[in-house]
Amino acid sequence: MTVQRPWALMRHHAGWADVFHIDSESTDSITGFYPDRETVGPPVTYSVRAILARFETMEAARAAREGAVLEWRKxxxxxxxxxxxxxxxxxxxxxxxxxxxxxxxx
Known part of the structure; x- marks a missing residue:
């Protein structure tokens, strides 16, 4: 099954979100990985409530994160x-x- 909008922003800490790739999802959980981390380990699973926002591309997720950081800095x-x-x-x-x-x- 192809995941619609497979890129997500996940809260890392106040004022920052990590880009996350969703490999699979159910009605209440998602499984995937963080592509920007130095060591990409085994897939991790979270509640769908952990997602801050979803995007179609990694570039869109990164752009949204950078825009949000600028807003935070204001x-x-x-x-x-x-x-x-x-x-x-x-x-x-x-x-x-x-x-x-x-x-x-x-």
């Missing part, structure tokens, strides 16, 4: 700002906790 500055705000809030919480403990010990 938010880098906002993420850095949010991380700074979070660190400042955590520092204020820690300072307040220490001040409370020191006040109770006085």
């Amino acid at each position: 938010h880098d500055a906002a993420v850095r700002d949010a991380e700074t705000t979070l660190r400042d809030a955590e520092k204020a919480r820690e300072d307040a906790w220490l001040t409370c403990l020191k006040g109770a010990a006085a």
Whole structure:
């Protein structure tokens, strides 16, 4: 059986997806391999829910991944700002906790 749109993007980690070739599929699982990995081992099987998107060609999957990375990068500055705000809030919480403990010990 020929797999329709046999190329998929699978989540690798936040902000990145790996290209995956689907060799076979059932109603709830897919089996295939990652062509871009240094060592292509035996086929692996995943739930169909692991697929982020499917494509007809490897080139289309790679292009979509690169476009998504560019979109992800547009938010880098906002993420850095949010991380700074979070660190400042955590520092204020820690300072307040220490001040409370020191006040109770006085």
